[in-house]
Amino acid sequence: MSTVDTRPLSRRNLVATLATGYLPIVLSILVVILPLAYLVLSSFKTPADVVTQKLVILPDPWHPQNYSTAAGVVPFGRLFLNSAIVTVIGAGLKVLLAVVTAYALVFVRFPGKRFVFWAVLATLMVPPQVSVVPNFTFISSLGGQDTYWGIILPGLGSGFGTFLLRQAFLTLPADVLEAAETDGAGHWRRLWRMVVPMAAPSIATVALVNIVFEWNDYLWPLVIVSDPHMMTLPVGLTLLQNSESAAASYGIVMAGTVMVLLPVLVVFAALQRYIVTGLTQGAVKG
Structure with a gap:
């Protein structure tokens, strides 16, 4: 045998x-x-x-x-500044709103909380391309074309961030928060002194995802911006490609793409250790 x-x-x-x-x-x-x-x-x-x-x-x-040609054809300094402003403000506000909303869905008692959470989940099922035309009509009517707030405002609702942080907040030790409530700590103090430090890996993960999304977003800035001086880096690559002949533009466009990717790769390398911890922090409880 x-x-x-x-x-x-x-x-x-x-x-x-x-x-x-x-x-x-x-x-x-x-x-x-x-x-x-x-x-x-x-x-x-x-x-x-x-x-x-x-x-x-x-x-x-x-x-x-190719790199010097790309930098000379397109104002990369201005485009980099635009992308940095949109990314820092947009991602920062998304993280702030996600933290506050997730805290309310977990620790604040109010009627219809479950339906609010279902509505947040429903936003994850809607492709962002569906809302381009309504958002363009609304933002244009407010005079938001070729402005920073016009680029940032429509994407502030972060369903993914709210969902991920809610799951992470559910795993936090309830006895610690109950003891703080007994000692007289209000919601604001419990949020920033206890919940945020304990859920730091998940918050860092949400921040990284939003930074990458804001930096690489192409469709909405392309639609709402027509002034070359207000374009972000991904949209600026379109100017770079249109400025050269088809055969001669490939190497130059790829050089411009490398310059666009390099900052977000550096940020990703700096924060990547939080990803696994952040994504698994809320995997214990539903």
Whole structure:
């Protein structure tokens, strides 16, 4: 009778580990890394190396002038400032509203609380493209075209942030908050002195998601902004592509794309350790 080899370093266990563990991870990483690597390498290529029937991986010769050309054609300084203002204010207000709303849904007693939460969940089911035309009509009637508040205002309702923070707040120790309430601490003090510090990983996760979304948002700024000096960086790439011929613009547009991606990648690298903790903090209770 044959016996199954159960040693940790047996050939069977090693093959199973590689096939079900490491191989899917490596494939997932390649799916993400390869396009980014090709983007960065192509930003240093000449048009002849980009528009060719042969796959040219490494630039030959290297052409860093694409970056200076991109910075000269489009006012990246102004576009960077616009994106920074929209991202900081928009993401900050989204996080603030999500924290306050989630706290109310968990710790404040008021009639119809469950229906309010269902309404928040319903917003997650609606594609943002559906609201573009109504938002454009409303913001335009208020004079919000080509303004910062016109870009920021329609996206302030963060259903995802409210949902994630509500789930995280439900896992907080109730006895600590009850003791604080017994000692006379009001909602405002309990929120900022106790709830926010204990749920910091989840709040950091919501902040990171909103920062990435605001920085990379393309559709709404494209619709509401027509003045080139009020455009954000993703929309500015459209100006960059339109300013050059189709064949010559690829390397320059990719150089501009790298400059757009670099700040948000730095922020993501700085906050990525909070993601797993933040997303799993509210996974215990529903």
